[in-house]
Amino acid sequence: MHLTSVLVIGATVIALLVLAVYVIAVRTPEGKLDHVGGMRLVLWLGAIFPTVVLTALLLWALPAMRPLPHQSGDLRIQVQGEQFWWRLRYEDGNGPGVISANEVRVPVGRTVVFDVTATDVVHSFWIPGLGGKMDMIPGRINRLVVKADKPGIFRGVCAEFCGLSHALMAFDVIAMEPSAFDAWLASARGVPARADGRGAELFSANGCGACHTVKGTPHTAMIGPDLTRLGERRSLAAGTLPPTLESTAAFIRNASRFKPGARMPAYSAMPIEDATEIARWLRSADGEAGR
Amino acid sequence: MNRDPLKWHERLRVSLWTLIVPPAVWAGHFLFSYLWASISCAKVGSFARFPTLFVAGTVVALAIILVSGWIAWKQQRMTGDPPPHESGTQIDRLRFIAKSTLLLAGLSFVAVLFSALPVAFLSDCR
Ligand SMILES: [Cu+2]
Numbered sequence: 001m002h003l004t005s006v007l008v009i010g011a012t013v014i015a016l017l018v019l020a021v022y023v024i025a026v027r028t029p030e031g032k033l034d035h036v037g038g039m040r041l042v043l044w045l046g047a048i049f050p051t052v053v054l055t056a057l058l059l060w061a062l063p064a065m066r067p068l069p070h071q072s073g074d075l076r077i078q079v080q081g082e083q084f085w086w087r088l089r090y091e092d093g094n095g096p097g098v099i100s101a102n103e104v105r106v107p108v109g110r111t112v113v114f115d116v117t118a119t120d121v122v123h124s125f126w127i128p129g130l131g132g133k134m135d136m137i138p139g140r141i142n143r144l145v146v147k148a149d150k151p152g153i154f155r156g157v158c159a160e161f162c163g164l165s166h167a168l169m170a171f172d173v174i175a176m177e178p179s180a181f182d183a184w185l186a187s188a189r190g191v192p193a194r195a196d197g198r199g200a201e202l203f204s205a206n207g208c209g210a211c212h213t214v215k216g217t218p219h220t221a222m223i224g225p226d227l228t229r230l231g232e233r234r235s236l237a238a239g240t241l242p243p244t245l246e247s248t249a250a251f252i253r254n255a256s257r258f259k260p261g262a263r264m265p266a267y268s269a270m271p272i273e274d275a276t277e278i279a280r281w282l283r284s285a286d287g288e289a290g291r
Numbered sequence: 292m293n294r295d296p297l298k299w300h301e302r303l304r305v306s307l308w309t310l311i312v313p314p315a316v317w318a319g320h321f322l323f324s325y326l327w328a329s330i331s332c333a334k335v336g337s338f339a340r341f342p343t344l345f346v347a348g349t350v351v352a353l354a355i356i357l358v359s360g361w362i363a364w365k366q367q368r369m370t371g372d373p374p375p376h377e378s379g380t381q382i383d384r385l386r387f388i389a390k391s392t393l394l395l396a397g398l399s400f401v402a403v404l405f406s407a408l409p410v411a412f413l414s415d416c417r
Contacts, residue, residue: 051401058405062412 003064010053021045065132068145074111077104081116081123081136081158084165084259085225085238090185098188099213101225103233104173106130107181108151114144124160127173133159148175153234164261170239188229191216192285199281202274206267214282224264231283237262248279298365305366305389312359313392313399320352320403324410332416342410349407353400360396363389 033041073093080087090098104127106112116125118136125144126133129152134144148154158169176184194200194216203209209219215228230236233243240258241247250257252275255264267275303309327345367389372380 047397055401055405058408062409065409066412066414 003061010057014053068111068147070111070113070145074113075107076113076115077106079104079114079116079125079136081118081125081162081169083120083163083261083263084158084169086169086171087225090188092185095189098185099226100188100229102171102235102238104156104171105181105184106146106148106173106175107178108148108175110178111145111147114146115141116144117141121162122160123158123162123169125156126159127154127156129154130173135160148173151175151177155239157239165240165259168238168240168259170235172234172239174234192229194285195281197277197281199277199279199284202278203281206270206274206278208278211264227282229285231285245276245279245283248283249275252278303362305363305385305392307388309359309362310388310392310395313356313396316352316355317399317402320349321406323348323352324406328410328416345407345410349403352403356396356400356403360393360400363392363396367393 076091078089078091078097086102086104088100088102088104090100114125114134116134116136117140118138120138122138123136124133125136127146130146130148131144134142136142152175154173154175156171156173158166160166162169192215194214200217203214203217203219209217209221211221211223213220213222213226213228215226230248231243235241236243236247237251237255237259241251249272252267253270253272254266254268255262256266324345327342327348331342367386369382369386369389371382371386376383
């Protein structure tokens, strides 16, 4: 990034200067510099030079902190921080909002408006690679405008201590080419095809539908993350576990073993085979676009 | 011996109390900046377009710092005792405190400027 290179080069130049002064100081014979000269040196190199450099950096960096402009047609993503995961809703004005969780996708080169809030305690939404942090405060909507300028994967975290699993509350941001993003959003608006079977029955029988939504099934509860497209996420449980069958099954049986304080009950009595069946069913949905 | 009457800034003696004037003004200005920003965001609903009050507060803060720095500058230039400086004399103590006040005034001046600058660049309450 531009800022980074300027700062790195600046720091290197200053370090070399300090070294040079050091070498000169060691080589110069004693008594060469009188008291007044020494004081003058301290004044210029120790006070005036740093003040000028810092002022210049401040003047140069402050305009970059101005919020980006945005328009009413821009993609909006509502993000709600919950202990300890992220509830998402994409609104692009072409049809109903798309609900998702724990992984954000943004189109490269387009302005994206995040409206962030929280339901339980204060969280903070932070994608260091894309913008500053923004507090998520219950009862208040804060706005963060970002624009990704190259495709890639950025990591986001919760930056405000919010409870036992605060450090396990993260997410990936996938910046995609606009056309791939549009295709993804359109497919996320639909219902993915999903193999029926024992996993579906177990999901219902264990009451998972009391908290989770799986589109295309009778389960529409909104207490926990939407699981419709679990299979396409790059991580499980908000950046905590790898997106594998095994870890999904293990998480289902005992969520708070991996995330202390997680608001999902343990199913310790559930046989691992059943948990694996549910995990397979959840991960089986197709409809992947531009992973 | 007929001495000139002391000038007013020479009659004001720097002390530990005057020493803390510049940093106290800096602290006060810092608090003022936060109060000003939050009150204008809460009451006006947007960043105050013409931050007259803020500019006035900043100018006052800078002026107080400048004046105390100037007094300190004058006083630290009074003739001190000849070396060796083996015991703490009145005049040496004065010169020392004056010098410290001067340095603190320089620091506080820059600090007040730095905390005021963002207002010139930021344009809303986010
Ligand atoms: Cu959090």
